[in-house]
Amino acid sequence: MTSRRARDSSTSGDRPDRLFAGYIFDLDGTLYLGDELLPGARQLIDALRSLDRKILFLSNNPTKSADDYALKLTRLGIPAAPAQVLNTVDTMTSWLLRHHPDATVFPIGEPPLKQALIQAGLKISEDPTEIDIVIASYDRTFEYRKLQIAFDAIRTYGRARLVTTNPDRFCPLPGGHGEPDAAAVIGAIEGCTGTRCEQNTGKPDPYMLEAALNRLQLTASECIMIGDRLMTDIRMAIDAGMHSALVLTGETTRELLRAAHPAEHPTWVLNRVDDVLPDAVRSARA
Numbered sequence: 187m188t189s190r191r192a193r194d195s196s197t198s199g200d201r202p203d204r205l206f207a208g209y210i211f212d213l214d215g216t217l218y219l220g221d222e223l224l225p226g227a228r229q230l231i232d233a234l235r236s237l238d239r240k241i242l243f244l245s246n247n248p249t250k251s252a253d254d255y256a257l258k259l260t261r262l263g264i265p266a267a268p269a270q271v272l273n274t275v276d277t278m279t280s281w282l283l284r285h286h287p288d289a290t291v292f293p294i295g296e297p298p299l300k301q302a303l304i305q306a307g308l309k310i311s312e313d314p315t316e317i318d319i320v321i322a323s324y325d326r327t328f329e330y331r332k333l334q335i336a337f338d339a340i341r342t343y344g345r346a347r348l349v350t351t352n353p354d355r356f357c358p359l360p361g362g363h364g365e366p367d368a369a370a371v372i373g374a375i376e377g378c379t380g381t382r383c384e385q386n387t388g389k390p391d392p393y394m395l396e397a398a399l400n401r402l403q404l405t406a407s408e409c410i411m412i413g414d415r416l417m418t419d420i421r422m423a424i425d426a427g428m429h430s431a432l433v434l435t436g437e438t439t440r441e442l443l444r445a446a447h448p449a450e451h452p453t454w455v456l457n458r459v460d461d462v463l464p465d466a467v468r469s470a471r472a
């Protein structure tokens with residue numbers, strides 16, 4: 187269903203001609219940029235809620251908890267409960283509980299990730315002789331000491347595996363700025379140990395989508411993924427044979443889209459996020 191070429195709402199007036207049971211939204215660059223809602227975001231969420239559509243807010247960023255995101259969305263004008271938010275703090279915790287509940291883990295990450303792991307009953311350690319899993323994450327306190335612990339656990343003692351919360355190279359900030367994300371930590375550890383990161387629990391990994399669909403209690407064919415990044419938001423949807431909409435309000439420009447392989451194109455390209463509503467619904471609400 188995603189093999190057809192993406193159609194562009196700015197040139198053809200085309201957009202989805204149907205409603206979906208579930209709407210999975212990326213956050214930064216899709217519904218807001220930094221601390222400001224993007225045009226149409228609040229009206230879109232209001233409309234979908236009045237139409238009884240299920241909504242999930244999805245983020246790869248593990249430096250905040252679902253509670254933090256729910257508070258931020260609510261403060262910006264989109265009331266949200268923590269259960270409507272899924273991020274890589276949740277998915278890493280659930281993945282470990284499912285696949286490695288007895289593992290001793292060393293999270294290179296920020297407090298929300300560590301707190302969630304501890305609350306879930308997982309054992310955390312900085313002792314490389316007992317670490318089974320090193321979690322490379324988005325950590326703005328990353329330092330040589332942490333790299334040494336990961337190095338010893340993986341290479342010196344040959345016992346630990348490397349996984350990550352998310353593969354993003356950088357986190358975009360307002361004004362065209364950004365800061366190094368988890369890929370920087372993965373790269374440092376892979377570089378000195380020669381090992382490869384075995385598992386990602388964020389977009390575009392199918393585990394993230396499985397967790398999202400599980401939360402919504404819907405199937406991929408009943409949902410649409412809306413996001414601003416080709417290599418995470420859109421890639422994940424394409425891999426699952428799911429409809430997707432790329433919004434041009436974040437990372438992806440028309441030039442980047444043109445340079446991307448057609449197999450990486452979304453089902454629809456939208457100038458603004460509320461273009462995801464079918465024309466019939468928009469005119470009925472006008």
Ligand SMILES: [Mg+2]
Binds near residue numbers: 213
């Ligand atoms: Mg984004």
